[in-house]
Amino acid sequence: MSYGERHESSGVVETAFELDVDGRRVPGLVWSPDDETPRPLVMLGHGGTSHKRGDYILAMARLLARRHGIRAFAIDGPGHGDRLAEGEEVDFERAWGDERTSDWVVEDWRASLEWLRGTQAVTRVGYWGLSMGTMMGVPVVASLADVEAAVLGLMGFWGPNSARIRADAAKIDCPVHFLVQWDDEIVPRDRCFDLFGALGTDEKSMLVNPGPHAAVPPTVMRGSLEFLATKLANDSN
């Protein structure tokens, strides 16, 4: 484990870390107003071809810290970000090509969460991830009992870990807010609707907006954080 660079931007401290999980290099970032105050924590799962510090991940992390007083962390997904060799490009199919990938993803997030809990004072835990962030998120939320609320979406029974998503969706029992883009040109909306229907939890809602895959309205992005902030508040369910 390494606990690396720290830098601050308008009251949010961003700290790099890197873990070794069963021989896998897991590069991460954590954002927080501070280390000591007990606060909720949100795991931020980035989308395909992006990385742990992609534009909207950084925006979500800063909003969580500044508006909601919630810390967040993100790790690079399989075959993404700093897991790539110098000059290497993301090969999405290859990144998810091994049938053990979903298991590795779960273990990477579990180890990162455990390490974070030992480093900063964490109260309740949520997950936020769209598109590939939901390819990671469904197995993670189904497997980690810590997670008490999740924002998922832009994904369905589709792509390389479709069977695993189908199997794990039924196991999710925490509140879920699920986002769909009506005109999604990558993951057809009907596949997304099917995943929403398969989520095991009784407490779920699906918010559908017009537009293509990557055009979730800013108000909807901000609203999804308000959902997590409400669910992770100490005095609320």
Add this chain to the structure above:
Amino acid sequence: MSYGERHESSGVVETAFELDVDGRRVPGLVWSPDDETPRPLVMLGHGGTSHKRGDYILAMARLLARRHGIRAFAIDGPGHGDRLAEGEEVDFERAWGDERTSDWVVEDWRASLEWLRGTQAVTRVGYWGLSMGTMMGVPVVASLADVEAAVLGLMGFWGPNSARIRADAAKIDCPVHFLVQWDDEIVPRDRCFDLFGALGTDEKSMLVNPGPHAAVPPTVMRGSLEFLATKLANDSN
């Protein structure tokens, strides 16, 4: 026209009215914190077999007045409420059985709105109606240029005025928040999704929740009023 009984409950004045519109008796109620202050106005369309003072219509009207400072009015739909003879029961098919019913509905709401505008100080106008409230609402919102935001849902290309709903949906150009119940046993969700897709406006969102037709969660009902309050605020679009 008659302007009838007034009674007050915790700061909300409820006033009965009755109009004659082309020979049709149109019984209505208006709720407001007062008559004089210029305020937004929401038209509340009730569901099938209910009436202008059904439980949730009354609850919505009071929330609009108390929480949002917005006045509201409701009229009985065709073949419902005080349009029935003494002892007569709602016959839904008969109520909507004439192909001119949607036109009559539009004229009833238009006349009521015009009368209200002459009676109380109205700024911006919205529409809220689910199920039969959307069977009325789609033609009304498509026809009345006054309407600047609408909450619709629990309805699709279904039922006696399905063709009219299909034709008018494309004409709607104001912001719409659309509610669907995933397990709707009356209007299948796919029909509802199709209606959402057909709404002509670019600014629309669809919120889907688990449960049967009549089980929209209270938080979602309250949230739908927040949508209208935001859209009808004088300094906002």
